[in-house]
Amino acid sequence: MPPPRKTHVLDQSQFDQLLAWLDDDREAAGRRYEQIRWRLITIFAARGCTTPEELADETIDRVARRVSDIANEYVGDKARYFFGVANNVHHEYLKQPAAAEIEAPLLDEREDKERVHDCLERCLSRLAVEDRAMLLRYFSQEKRAKAELHRAMADEMGISINTLRLRILRLKQKLQPCVERCLERADIF
Amino acid sequence: MAEDREQFSGNGSAVPDDVLRQYLLCVLDADTRLRLDERLLVDDEFAQRLSLAESELIDDYTGGRLNAADRTQFVRRFLVTDERRNALRLSTALNAFAESESAPRSVAAAAKESKPSWAESFATFFGFARRPGFAFAGAAAILLVVVGLIWLINRGAQQSQPRIATNPPENPAQQQPQTEPSPALAYSQPSPDVKPQPKGSPPERSVSPAVATLVLLPGALRSSGNMARIAVPRGEQDVVRFNLILENAGDGPYLAELANANGQTVAVKKDLKPHVNGQTKITFEIPARLLQNDDYQVKLQRKTDGKVESVGRYYFRALQE
Numbered sequence: 071m072p073p074p075r076k077t078h079v080l081d082q083s084q085f086d087q088l089l090a091w092l093d094d095d096r097e098a099a100g101r102r103y104e105q106i107r108w109r110l111i112t113i114f115a116a117r118g119c120t121t122p123e124e125l126a127d128e129t130i131d132r133v134a135r136r137v138s139d140i141a142n143e144y145v146g147d148k149a150r151y152f153f154g155v156a157n158n159v160h161h162e163y164l165k166q167p168a169a170a171e172i173e174a175p176l177l178d179e180r181e182d183k184e185r186v187h188d189c190l191e192r193c194l195s196r197l198a199v200e201d202r203a204m205l206l207r208y209f210s211q212e213k214r215a216k217a218e219l220h221r222a223m224a225d226e227m228g229i230s231i232n233t234l235r236l237r238i239l240r241l242k243q244k245l246q247p248c249v250e251r252c253l254e255r256a257d258i259f
Numbered sequence: 260m261a262e263d264r265e266q267f268s269g270n271g272s273a274v275p276d277d278v279l280r281q282y283l284l285c286v287l288d289a290d291t292r293l294r295l296d297e298r299l300l301v302d303d304e305f306a307q308r309l310s311l312a313e314s315e316l317i318d319d320y321t322g323g324r325l326n327a328a329d330r331t332q333f334v335r336r337f338l339v340t341d342e343r344r345n346a347l348r349l350s351t352a353l354n355a356f357a358e359s360e361s362a363p364r365s366v367a368a369a370a371k372e373s374k375p376s377w378a379e380s381f382a383t384f385f386g387f388a389r390r391p392g393f394a395f396a397g398a399a400a401i402l403l404v405v406v407g408l409i410w411l412i413n414r415g416a417q418q419s420q421p422r423i424a425t426n427p428p429e430n431p432a433q434q435q436p437q438t439e440p441s442p443a444l445a446y447s448q449p450s451p452d453v454k455p456q457p458k459g460s461p462p463e464r465s466v467s468p469a470v471a472t473l474v475l476l477p478g479a480l481r482s483s484g485n486m487a488r489i490a491v492p493r494g495e496q497d498v499v500r501f502n503l504i505l506e507n508a509g510d511g512p513y514l515a516e517l518a519n520a521n522g523q524t525v526a527v528k529k530d531l532k533p534h535v536n537g538q539t540k541i542t543f544e545i546p547a548r549l550l551q552n553d554d555y556q557v558k559l560q561r562k563t564d565g566k567v568e569s570v571g572r573y574y575f576r577a578l579q580e
Contacts, residue, residue, distance in 0.1 A: 105306070106300070108342075109299050109300050109306060110300075111340055111342075112283075112299060112309065112313075113296045113299060113300070115283075115285075115336070115337070115339050115340060115343075116282050116283065116285055116287075116292060116295075116296065117285070117292070117296075118285045118336060119339070120339055121339075122339055122340055123340055123341070147301050149300040149301050150297075150300065150301060152300060153296070153297055153300050183352070183355070184567075184568070186348060186352045187352060187355065187356060187359075187569070188567075188569065190349070190352045190353065190356055191356070191558070191569070192522065193522075194356070195518060195522040195556065196522035199520065199554070205353070206353075206356065206357045206360055207357075208357075209318075209353045209354050209356075209357035210357040210358070210360070210361055216322060216324070232311075235311055235314070235315065236307075236311060238314075239310065239311055239314045242314060242346070242349060242350075242353075245349060246345060246346065246349055249348075249349055249352070250345060
């Protein structure tokens with residue numbers, strides 16, 4: 071389904087007002103903005119929408135346009151306001167005719183595995199030795215053996231398996247932008 | 260589903276992991292999903308758990324641990340954002356990378372186990388049980404050859420550079436005859452093939468720079484206990500010579516990239532060609548002053564028909580004297 075029709079393009083002053091409404095500190099407001107955006111995308115994706123990013127941006131745009139009206143009156147968790155607007159955006163989305171679903175091609179049809187491997191190698195080398203070792207060990211087993219390995223790793227490190235997973239997630243979040251930047255560059259030679 | 264709803268209807272109650280997965284795969288009933296939608300926006304701890312569940316779901320997909328129904332939902336319903344597709348790409352690459360890190364050692368270990376021991380081969384060849392006389396004569400001949408080879412190797416080892424470099428002797432008269440005054444710069448022309456000076460020939464200068472030589476095998480362990488080490492000479496003109504042993508030799512050209520533990524490139528050598536001196540190897544030199552007390556890796560790549568392929572990685576620890 072195509073996203074709801076955009077009625078307005080957000081300008082810089084409206085965006086600034088939105089950030090100021092989210093938090094007095096601009097950096098904290100920026101982080102909050104990213105958090106809310108990710109959560110809205112997840113919500114729309116969980117509802118089966120095929121364009122969750124666009125729907126999330128439309129939601130944020132509409133809230134930004136209303137901030138000047140509600141900033142002095144709205145009381146409560148600001149995220150809930152986004153939720154109400156997101157529901158309206160979703161209802162409009164459902165009313166529009168469904169577009170044909172196009173399955174995104176998977177990795178081996180789109181990407182040069184060699185380049186990804188090389189970029190990953192470069193980015194892994196920038197991690198601390200022990201972080202790199204932990205990450206590669208975490209991914210080293212197949213299927214069922216992996217769960218046992220993760221439990222063993224958590225026991226060895228004296229942490230819960232959830233904490234181990236969180237550490238792995240943080241490392242992956244560090245690797246992700248590095249790999250993306252590397253892939254955007256020209257060939258190594 | 261009703262049971263699941265009860266579990267997380269209250270404040271601070273935990274949502275089971277399988278419910279989080281169902282949420283991500285778009286298979287929850289509408290009421291339960293709506294409740295989680297609202298919680299996601301306002302509950303930071305829940306949002307973190309869901310982020311973790313996303314990561315685990317992607318890793319389970321790339322690791323082949325999803326059932327058929329979940330795999331279908333994953334592709335059709337979950338992979339709908341660029342961020343998730345990029346995360347899938349990273350997870351797939353990590354799986355492949357981890358596998359490639361462990362496979363060569365496993366294969367090598369298996370090959371080693373299946374080979375007959377040298378004693379078995381020796382006994383079979385000479386057939387000690389069947390022809391003892393011939394076997395005795397043959398063994399004596401072999402023994403003589405082995406003793407001779409050991410003598411020759413010892414003689415040669417005394418004249419070659421040690422793997423662990425030592426400080427050059429202060430007395431110029433005691434310097435090794437093979438020392439070559441070639442302070443090659445990083446990023447410069449390829450190093451020429453190493454040609455030892457004739458034995459006994461005097462050095463061309465009264466004080467020659469030291470050449471610390473390191474022979475490296477590919478894929479050596481990175482754990483600090485097993486890493487090759489080199490004592491780096493501190494003279495301004497001193498160099499470190501690398502001999503990278505090739506397991507699968509091709510014509511090349513090769514490119515060697517030396518990086519420190521932080522991933523910063525220290526030196527790059529291009530257009531390297533392999534040479535055979537007992538084993539097939541790539542040899543190049545860099546100024547010793549480029550190396551600090553640190554762990555390093557040399558990444559070797561080969562260009563064949565315009566395509567670049569990774570040949571191997573070589574690790575070592577540099578210790579400044």
